[in-house]
Amino acid sequence: MLQVVQPNEPAYQLIVQKFGRDILLENGEINREKLGSIIFSSSEKRQLLNAITHPCIQKAMLKQIVKYFVLGYRYVILDIPLLFETNKLKRFMKHTVLVYCDPQSQLSRLMRRNGLSKAEAEARIHSQLSLDEKCQLADHVIDNSGDWENTRLQVLKLHVKLEESLDFLLLRLAAVATLTVIGGLVGFFLRQYFH
Ligand SMILES: CC(C)(COP(=O)(O)OP(=O)(O)OC[C@H]1O[C@@H](n2cnc3c(N)ncnc32)[C@H](O)[C@@H]1O)[C@@H](O)C(=O)NCCC(=O)NCCS
Numbered sequence: 001m002l003q004v005v006q007p008n009e010p011a012y013q014l015i016v017q018k019f020g021r022d023i024l025l026e027n028g029e030i031n032r033e034k035l036g037s038i039i040f041s042s043s044e045k046r047q048l049l050n051a052i053t054h055p056c057i058q059k060a061m062l063k064q065i066v067k068y069f070v071l072g073y074r075y076v077i078l079d080i081p082l083l084f085e086t087n088k089l090k091r092f093m094k095h096t097v098l099v100y101c102d103p104q105s106q107l108s109r110l111m112r113r114n115g116l117s118k119a120e121a122e123a124r125i126h127s128q129l130s131l132d133e134k135c136q137l138a139d140h141v142i143d144n145s146g147d148w149e150n151t152r153l154q155v156l157k158l159h160v161k162l163e164e165s166l167d168f169l170l171l172r173l174a175a176v177a178t179l180t181v182i183g184g185l186v187g188f189f190l191r192q193y194f195h
């Protein structure tokens, strides 16, 4: 959901208004490293950023869901870091999947990926529920503590399961029927009008 914090987006204006121009790069884009270091060391600031960005992120997600639904995709995956914490969107999800890894790997991978110190990485991890707590809340857990191949096999298994599911079949049929009727009516009136 990077696009909601791009210049010209409403969330961007509000972020600059609340956090100041110091968090901008020379080209006007948000300096993610700087904003990250502010919000991950203050829960108040984090809540402020969440209050600004979450409504825009939710709108953008909804648009994409409708798009892929109409295109006939069997399922869409929403990558939502704070799904269980905010507990707002969970009721709209048919399935929830948690990608788990053991706490030691989580810490060392985050330190390596973002070049963070142990304390900085721990602050980020503690700004969310622990993975063990999230495991209890998710419908499916992919254990990514092992190597990539091990994870890939688990993902493929889940993919097959989701592809086989008939979730939302009635809703899809109703949507197709409605579109067909609307298309038919439009065609009928256009023919009447041009004859
Ligand atoms: C805070 C920002 C600048 C940090 O950018 P950065 O490139 O360093 O990290 P990135 O966006 O890849 O996020 C890394 C991870 O941090 C965690 N995280 C991100 N935002 C938050 C948050 N508000 N609260 C808790 N954890 C968060 C998530 O696990 C996420 O996957 C960036 O996340 C941002 O612009 N956030 C605002 C939009 C937002 O709220 N996004 C996701 C939360 S739903």
Ligand SMILES: Nc1ncnc2c1ncn2[C@@H]1O[C@H](COP(=O)(O)OP(=O)(O)OP(=O)(O)O)[C@@H](O)[C@H]1O
Residues within 6 Å of the ligand: 081, 099, 109, 110, 112, 113, 144, 145, 146, 147, 148, 151
């Ligand atoms: N199975 C694995 N083996 C080795 N390294 C891994 C494995 N899975 C992920 N990593 C590494 O761990 C880091 C974090 O992975 P990734 O960015 O995919 O996690 P994420 O859950 O999307 O993170 P975030 O929630 O912070 O956005 C990356 O540098 C990635 O290369």
